[in-house]
Amino acid sequence: MLAKKHLPVCFFLIIFFIITLLTIDDYGLGNDDMGEFFIGDRYVEYYTTRDSKYLDFEIHEGKDGRKIDYYQDGKHPDWYAYAGWQLLHPIHVWLVGPVLSSISKHIFYFTFGLDPVDSHRYFLLLITCGILALLYHFCHKYFNCYIGLYAVVLLALLPRFWGHAHHNIKDILNCFTTLLFLFLFIKAVRHKSPRFFIFAALAYGLGMATKANILLMPFIVIPYFLMVLHTNKSQIKSWFSKSLVISYCLFPIISFLIFFLLWPYLWINPVDKISAYIDYIFNRGFNNDRPSYAVFTTLAAIPAAILPFTFAGIFFAIRSIYLKRKSALYLLLLLWVVIPLGRLSMPNAATYDGVRLWLDVFIPLMILSAIGYENTIKRLFNLPSIKALNPVRKQLIRMFAILFILIPTLRWTIKNHPLQMLHMNPIAQQLNPEANKARDYWTLSYRLGLRWLNEYADKSSLLMIGFNQNVVHPMKAFWIRDDIKVMRLFIYQGSNNLIKENLHIINDSKGAVYLMTVDSHMKEISIVNEIRQQKNPIHTIKHKQQVILEIFKLK
Structure with a gap:
């Protein structure tokens, strides 16, 4: 039976799902959508027919066999005709998002006759709610239900996240696979569970086929694991039981196999295709020269009313590591912010499309913001005038305070719908006047x-x-x-x-x-x-x- 303490977040998720469903048709096509929809459709055709022609994106002897039959009947948009550079570089299009998008289209467009573009995106509703539900479970399990509720609400109402949740089939899915992997890995470490290490390996392989961001995770989870070992020196031998050592060794093998088996395009000339994939990651990852851009735009994307609690949460996490209180978990949260932003701050690091490239960083930032808010509230409750209040009044103060903080953000999101991806807080606008000149680069309007x-x-x-x-x-x-x-x-x-x-x-x-x-x-x-x-x-x-x-x- 569902505990009463979980009802607020369940109610919020239902409301979020309904509102997202009702507003998804306000977002137009973006630059990459046609190519990703087309390639996803090709993979689904391959899965359902096992015909290898759908894995061939070349023109042979002047004959173009890349078209999909149902594109030609006039009842379906011809994504092939507008596929653009993705058609020439299919290795640049990660598999999982386009495939789920195509499956979603087959259900909602072909079965129920809904709008073809919206049908490609309806699966995002489940993925986004899955992110929020998993985030709540993570925070409730390792902190408390209040931090879980705050983190969910803060992330869901973050304007940039809200906008991408309606149309971005790559980066929202990357948020889900990254969070899923970290949750399973932490559970494996805390319970010394070979089974969950295998589950984490499966999630990591899924993440590799979703987006390359997850390749940074070893730089986050290995220090976390070492910190756990350091704080449990007396039990260190138990981490090297036969079953655990086997799971450690199997981890990279399973991850790579899942990545490879999910992506049929790699099966033809796998050495060349995987080499091209690696070259793409490095060439795409280092082709710019704005080392401060990632940190600035990340902070600029956090609403001004939330930003103080973000810094409070970061301070509390650093202090907790120093005092050795949940130090490994706080280290993981901080590294989840620092490692991606640090990579993007390296010389020539690519930041060409803004915060969507590192959207998953907002998950730990909103957890830290929730921690900062909760600890601020606890300090407030220790004041003599408030300490004497009964528990009901304290709960009302807790809820009204978070509403007061969120109202400006919610008001901005409603007023500027569906242009949430143009959001920058007033502090950033003062520091950089160019921030006021945001444009609809993706032409969703x-x-x-x-x-x-x-x-x-x-x-x-x-x-x-x-x-x-x-x-x-x-x-x-x-x-x-x-x-x-x-x-x-x-x-x-x-x-x-x-x-x-x-x-x-x-x-x-x-x-x-x-x-x-x-x-x-x-x-x-x-x-x-x-x-x-x-x-x-x-x-x-x-x-x-x-x-x-x-x-x-x-x-």
């Missing part, structure tokens, strides 16, 4: 723009997309009114002459002509400057004073 056009655009009109056209074209039959024709622009790198290049398209159109574009750092978007000089947008989406999306009526 196009879906909102299309909704506006569906409602207000003239009949039989023409629509052009200024930047990243590929995220709109595959959805013409699903997200756009039948009478609105989407025309591909003739865009050249660095061109500023949209009018001249596309004048004949505009003149030949018998109806209204619209241009929809997001603001972007990319050079292609410079062509919109000419339009801005001549016309005012008829519709804009803004984040603060920064324009995110504009719609112009050209004719």
